[in-house]
Amino acid sequence: MWDFLGDRYEQILFSGWQHFSLVVQCLILATVIAVIIASLVYRSKGLTSVVNSVSAIGLTIPAFALIGLLIAPLGFGVTPAVIVVAFFAALPILRNAVVGLSGIAPSIVESARGIGMSRFRTLLQVELPMAWPIILTGVRVSAQMVMGIAAVAAYSLGPGLGGFIFSGLSRSGGANSLESVLTGVIGVIVLALILDLLLVGLGRLTIPRGIRV
Amino acid sequence: MSERNASTSPAPSAASTGITGASILLDHVTKRFPGQVHPAVDGLTMEIPAGKIVMFVGPSGCGKTTTLKMINRLIEPTEGRIVVDGDDVTEMNGDTLRRGIGYVIQAGGLFPHMTVATNIGIVPKMLGWDKARIAARVDELLELVSLDPALYRDRYPKELSGGQQQRVGVARALAADPPVLLMDEPFGAVDPITRLRLQDELLNIQDELQKTIVCVTHDFDEAVKLGDWIAIFNEGAQLEQYDTPERILGDPANEFVENFIGSGAGLKQLTLTRVEEVGLADAVIGNPGERAADVLARVAEAGHGHAVIVDDRHRPIQWLSRRKLGRLDLISAVPDPKLPVVGIRATLNDALDTMLVSSAGAALVTGRRDMFKGVIDVRTVMDAITRSQTAAVLESDKAPVGLNTGMFQAQASAAEAAEAELIGAESSSAQSSSAQSSSAQPIEADGSGADARAAQ
Amino acid sequence: MSTGSLKAEAGIAGGDSAAGLPIAAAATVSRARTVWASWRGLVYQLAGIILAGLALLVWLLTADLSAIELRTLAPAALWVYTLEHLQLTLLAAVIVLVIAIPLGIALTRKPLRFLTAPVLAIANIGQAAPAVGVVVLLALWVGFSFWAATLSLVLYAVLPVLRNTMIGLDQVDARLVEAGRGMGMSATAVLFRVELPLAVPVMLSGVRTALVLLVGTAALATFINGGGLGILITTGVNLSLTTVLVTGALLVALLALLIDWVGRVVEHVARPKGL
């Protein structure tokens, strides 16, 4: 095992970094998209429930099936991996953003409007900051989930640690197959822990002290 | 030991007076939670008489709940014995014990996934009652707590208001007709008006059933209103005073109790007495259509300041001063809407309240059908307070025993002597001696007395 | 004057009693409406699944398929794959329930309570393990087989059920437990009559999550010769048979949605009334 790690630490670090950056970029993209969608729909009960069912149903679709579906039109490569990871990342965030935004007491919004804030400004300066802790929780849930999904996404020859799992699988019985798979699995878990810690740190920095629990 | 058990069990005559409750004795009970330096309950010995309501009050964290839960052994005592109705229950199976003791917690503690009927029927079911008997009992209890069985039987707790849930909670605790009812801040989660109504209802139920009720509360007024006896605890369940509401208000044992009662002890005392229990003053009575001068003459003859005008059914309609009478010619039949009237069942507190806003510094008392009964004035109230204070100091020989180990050891020999025959005697003599040494008169010691005088 | 006010009162009273009937009728209508509202989502979901299934069928029937595609997608073959997939899923699910629920109960009892937090933390970390990695690791250890697949599925799905069992039991209001004990119910009676019924919604949603995870993860079983619908996806990719790939992916997705639907129906029906 140590030999395996020693021989390939550069490749491992590189794949790990790729994996991490794929996930982080997709998370950022997903957060932006989810927050925008949530901001558009949260005022309407009907749209909110539509969005909630979409995210619930989206989460039941197996990642592997979605990759298969995307390989068909897009071929192998980074694109299907990014789409799959971003898609699944967006769902929990979307759900939490809607819950967070619609959970804000109407009186607070009213008082913001009352002192002359525009609707957009209210959203930006009052509602989103107040919903941010819940949104960030959604981001953490997404991050955990998407780390594993990014590994499956390697099936489309996308980047990241999933490659170690699939290469171990294809060389099963051969030398270093177990080491390769273990590297992939443990690497993903470690990355997930690191990212979670970073997100907790982000929460400390970005959640106003007044609404921190 | 056995002799003492005998002395604390309800007297044989209890049954004939309708008491269905059982006496409880906490005997040198200590509870030390793991890792605790000072015990939560420290060597408490306390007698709870059968058929009475005993209220536990004290600052937060002083061990009221712990003491209460040791009675049904939800919390096992570290040391000491619990004796219920003469039987030592410390070693008995806890579940069996609890099936025989009603337990009410804040907001009722109803099981949300069971209907009202199922909730109430849990204990009878565990006791193996048949279905018909349980159903009949459920309806009977719902009637008892003033809920229409047909309407509420099949509802779920979330379909009830807070007050209704609390009523069902009481009904559930009474289901198997337990002799003892334990309540932990039962009315803590309802609004003040509902709380008053629930308190009245509990008193009515208690009139009928005469259970032994032990009730923890944070509301001292509630303790005064409900309690036959009030136990005031300090840190570690130190009993500071264990006595009747009258005596605690009229004669607080120490500074802690005084502070705990807070200001307005005198006013609180007023809630203990009803108007019908004090003597009312007579009044000169006039009728509409009479000449004012005639009435004035009668007022002057009686040496009064006012005349009460009553209608043909003897209901007061006006209350005229000499000055007013002097200016009138004929007495009219128009009722005065601002007449200060109190019912004869009102508390002295209510009466005082009415008097203070009336120009006469007194109030008219009416009985059944609003018939005029007499006049109550501030002096009557003051007299009543003084009398009840003296009475409270004298009438204390029935006080149940309540001691902590520290106190207990200091008076060990005397206490043992007392145990041999009547357990209450020793403590009461100690209390009355302390009462004499600190015979401050609370109504003058605080602002309420001054208020009352100013109103005169 | 007084008769006027009397009449007014009578008028109000009459109005009240007349309004009584419509109110009752409105109540039943609104009850029907809330029943429909609570089922509406489920009905739509089922309709969507059926429609998507039909669309897939029509597409397959009208598509121009090669011989090898026709062979792989023969109804009998598809049926076998689906059954294998379900078999994997359900077997793993049963094993998961048998393990996770008693374990979850045990870990929330007094003597083991101190383990609740650490176990939940480990469960959360374990959740981050990539499913495909777990499947492959298990296969390398146990050998490439149905059983290796089942075992890895169990490992993967035990966590959500265990988690939700513990959380479900944990969130039961401690005062209700105390009320139960206070009226003389034994610890076991309180567990079965108060704690478990109140934990059912959370536990069932954990079971549903686990089932959906299982359906998705069972698609990976094909990598280790464990059977199931995943073989359509890998075959499609390996032989560049787009139709097979898409059919496999859609069937897995529809199966997951269907299982999710069943889970939701069960949750809906089994939720204790009064919550």
Ligand SMILES: Nc1ncnc2c1ncn2[C@@H]1O[C@H](COP(=O)(O)OP(=O)(O)OP(=O)(O)O)[C@@H](O)[C@H]1O
């Ligand atoms: N299960 C427990 N474990 C450890 N300590 C406890 C436990 N229950 C109570 N205590 C401690 O025992 C003391 C008495 O608690 P108890 O609940 O009896 O207070 P209380 O008088 O009922 O207070 P409150 O009025 O706030 O309800 C407190 O210091 C409390 O912290």
Ligand SMILES: [Mg+2]
């Ligand atoms: Mg308490």
